[in-house]
Amino acid sequence: MTEDQPQRTGGLSRRGLLGLTGVGVAGFGLGMAADGAMHGASGSTGGAQSADNHPFYGAHQSGIVTPAQDRLHFAAFDMAAETTRTDLIELLQDWTIAAGAMTAGREIGEFGAVSGPYDAPPQDTGEAQDLPAAGLTITVGFGPSLFESGDGVDRFGIAHRRPERLVELPHFPGDALEEKRSGGDLCIQACADDPQVAVHAIRNLSRIAFGRASLRWSQLGFGRTSSTSTAQTTPRNLFGFKDGTNNVKAEDTATVDTQIWVQPQDGPAWLAGGSYLVARRIRMTIETWDRTILREQEAVIGRTKGEGAPLSGGTEFTPPDFEATGRDDEPLIDRAAHMRLAHPSTNNGTAILRRGYNFVDGNDPLGRLDAGLFFLSFQRSPKQFIDVQLNLAKNDALNEYIRHVGSAIFAVPPGAAEGSYVGATLFT
Amino acid sequence: MTEDQPQRTGGLSRRGLLGLTGVGVAGFGLGMAADGAMHGASGSTGGAQSADNHPFYGAHQSGIVTPAQDRLHFAAFDMAAETTRTDLIELLQDWTIAAGAMTAGREIGEFGAVSGPYDAPPQDTGEAQDLPAAGLTITVGFGPSLFESGDGVDRFGIAHRRPERLVELPHFPGDALEEKRSGGDLCIQACADDPQVAVHAIRNLSRIAFGRASLRWSQLGFGRTSSTSTAQTTPRNLFGFKDGTNNVKAEDTATVDTQIWVQPQDGPAWLAGGSYLVARRIRMTIETWDRTILREQEAVIGRTKGEGAPLSGGTEFTPPDFEATGRDDEPLIDRAAHMRLAHPSTNNGTAILRRGYNFVDGNDPLGRLDAGLFFLSFQRSPKQFIDVQLNLAKNDALNEYIRHVGSAIFAVPPGAAEGSYVGATLFT
Numbered sequence A, B: 001m002t003e004d005q006p007q008r009t010g011g012l013s014r015r016g017l018l019g020l021t022g023v024g025v026a027g028f029g030l031g032m033a034a035d036g037a038m039h040g041a042s043g044s045t046g047g048a049q050s051a052d053n054h055p056f057y058g059a060h061q062s063g064i065v066t067p068a069q070d071r072l073h074f075a076a077f078d079m080a081a082e083t084t085r086t087d088l089i090e091l092l093q094d095w096t097i098a099a100g101a102m103t104a105g106r107e108i109g110e111f112g113a114v115s116g117p118y119d120a121p122p123q124d125t126g127e128a129q130d131l132p133a134a135g136l137t138i139t140v141g142f143g144p145s146l147f148e149s150g151d152g153v154d155r156f157g158i159a160h161r162r163p164e165r166l167v168e169l170p171h172f173p174g175d176a177l178e179e180k181r182s183g184g185d186l187c188i189q190a191c192a193d194d195p196q197v198a199v200h201a202i203r204n205l206s207r208i209a210f211g212r213a214s215l216r217w218s219q220l221g222f223g224r225t226s227s228t229s230t231a232q233t234t235p236r237n238l239f240g241f242k243d244g245t246n247n248v249k250a251e252d253t254a255t256v257d258t259q260i261w262v263q264p265q266d267g268p269a270w271l272a273g274g275s276y277l278v279a280r281r282i283r284m285t286i287e288t289w290d291r292t293i294l295r296e297q298e299a300v301i302g303r304t305k306g307e308g309a310p311l312s313g314g315t316e317f318t319p320p321d322f323e324a325t326g327r328d329d330e331p332l333i334d335r336a337a338h339m340r341l342a343h344p345s346t347n348n349g350t351a352i353l354r355r356g357y358n359f360v361d362g363n364d365p366l367g368r369l370d371a372g373l374f375f376l377s378f379q380r381s382p383k384q385f386i387d388v389q390l391n392l393a394k395n396d397a398l399n400e401y402i403r404h405v406g407s408a409i410f411a412v413p414p415g416a417a418e419g420s421y422v423g424a425t426l427f428t
Helices: A014-021 A023-039 A085-103 A195-208 A253-259 A294-301 A338-342 A382-395 A397-401 B014-021 B023-034 B085-103 B195-208 B253-260 B294-301 B338-342 B382-395 B397-401
Strands: A071-079 A137-142 A186-192 A213-222 A275-284 A357-363 A369-379 A402-412 B071-079 B137-142 B186-192 B213-224 B275-284 B357-363 B369-379 B402-412
Touching (some): A071 A369, A085 A137, A186 A195, A186 A402, A195 A213, A195 B357, A195 B369, A213 B195, A213 B357, A275 A382, A294 A338, A294 A397, A357 B195, A357 B213, A357 B357, A369 A382, A369 A402, A369 B195, A382 A397, A397 A402, B071 B195, B071 B369, B085 B137, B085 B195, B186 B195, B186 B275, B186 B402, B195 B213, B253 B369, B275 B382, B294 B338, B294 B397, B338 B382, B369 B382, B369 B402, B382 B397, B397 B402
Antiparallel strands (some): A071 A186, A071 A213, A137 A186, A137 A402, A275 A369, A275 A402, A357 A369, B071 B186, B137 B186, B137 B402, B213 B357, B275 B369, B275 B402, B357 B369
16 A cells, blocks of 8 residues: 555545545545445446447547537646645546546446435535436646646655646737636546536536645636537637638547657657647637628638638638739738638648637626637647747737637646556656 | 608618627618628528527517527626617617527528628628527516616606516525626527527627617526426436426416416506516535535435435425425425425415526636526516515525525516517507
8 A cells, every 4th residue: 555556445535535525524424435335325327328428548538539529617726735645646546436437427426416325415416417428528637837836845746757848838929818717737628518517527526626626717618619520510619710620630640649649759758648738718809800891800710701611712621722812912811811820831730639619708897798719729749839829929810809818738648547547657 | 650660771770780780880781781682692591490490479489488498698788878769679679680580590680691791790790600590599578777777767768668566676585696697678588409509699689789788797507407398307406406397387378377478467568478587696505515415405405316206205296295294293395495485385376487597607716616506487477486585585495505696687578470579569
């Protein structure tokens, strides 16, 4: 029994049970495990089975090249003060067990929401008990502050294992970042085809973290704004344009390997098979956009608004011809068009896997919808995002209509092996 | 041509076109209509047709006894300063035309999102152009402040037509209402099975209102928390319990007539066939709830958490036996149980049609999810809600876990006749 292998009690670490039941009623937690046989509960069997399950365990984490689901609940966490390496490991173990259950359409814990002892809080909060897995994926990431909290203290004994490439993103021109929407020691991306399933996942994982990590910020999203599979049609963002036509697709395994997964030679070894995740909350000033003439909208994007074809001609998937010119020898696709500046050919072949969602979070005091794009991208190295975003931040005609207000970066470890836990390679 | 019948230009009032294009570019709006034939646009034909369309026109507004859809975008508006009776009428006319198009799965305006003149802003914002109607309903209501703004000025010449029963809700014990989440001159409830469709509706109706009315507050919701049809299963709220088992169902037309629709004898005549809508944003302290033992959770609600059966026995739809007692002659369904206090038999037979949604709006600075139930109910008279809510606010065991933070009330006019507009009876 080493520090890294905490005692398990019926599938959840002892600390996990404490977390589930809260510090004040810790006794119930222990009672629960002891009472298991008495109550005849046979494990987490609630939740209808869905044909659309994505296993949590595997070489890579799911939720990256998985065909993008329709809904998102994303959460960033900070580790609590005074937590130890053991706390962090146990948290990741408890999250793994719960994620394995929920992604299979099962409730969490031994007793789920309703079959447990009546004198203990239910282990699962229960709002998803009649729902299928709905394609749920849970993807975990580590922020730079997990490795080095800035006060010089190596809280978790992993400072020396920080990936060299995992550094805070630089300040980009135009950034208007809010602290309360940025950063985080850990993140969980929960995607599903039913928002109640995604919300249930984040809620229960937050609950499991009680006393060890707490929500720093969170974001709901809908209407995936990128396809990540050739089997998906291209959805539209809140500018009304198709978004992600030229995205990396899961079926293009060569590009996925060279652009998305961290390779063994990249280092560090524990991150091989993982990726880097960048999250940006991009507020759209949609009221201004909506008063912009159609020609200007199309010029800003570089595509037609209906079909999504490049302004150089063709249909949606026709490769853009950036050299084609029209009147006065001006390029048909404007030099500042978003699509030109984001295109791999403008960025030395760099591609990133976008997996963002639309959001509307009510309205501001002036009656403007607080709406936009919650951008998520996965890439083999943060440099890929940084290079493209520097190009965009300096030159993109779209900047007149958007404002980056939140930002975070995470190293996404490889998938957990059955019987192990997500992130285990970092601690061995 | 009276004040009440503004000039129409191609299906939208002239003012509507101004609203659509914004004050700064009004010239384009007029240009659009004039250019219609030239551009060959034949009206709003975008958007796939769905089998699940609910017509906007009819004796009653849709979105009330319509089987509850899965997603909500609710918006409250205030009329702009200096607006006139004509402005209000034209706004309702423009909203009617747009609502008729969108609920049929069509884009708004003559040209929609992409077929219009290139030198004008698109009439439709375009993010729903590939999506079906997705069961969209748009339901419009009038707040007390529309009739009497409080400064004694009868802005719209309708003060004398205010329904006697349309008064601000009383302060209930425990209310912690936020001004920025309460009230409103007008409301629009947009429900659909796709959040992008509901958001598109509110966005475009807000845009049409530009210069005449502006968003006061808005709320997104998911996972309808009530069934309104016997064909629907009972969904769960974020307490993990089935919600709305005993709700009024559309198929029970006798109850719908006696409890939901305003009858001719109720007065005023213009509201016959309408209803009253109450909205309450109910924040749940889910972290506290989640630490409550299962027995207590069930006692608070009065039902089992799994099946949703009354604690007096049976299955979900077994009528509760409030007299049944157990140990120590204590009632099996606690005297303070939510279900008992809300039940018609405890409220002189009063029933209301609940049509609420779950919400999660990120988290607060302490890391607690800003989550709960956005309660919506329709009733023949506000007194029905007030009586039940007074009973609940004083005695409900659930009060320990909830906080009402937003509140609004609206008179919901009857449905619009084809060729007329929603609310027309108020102005004739």
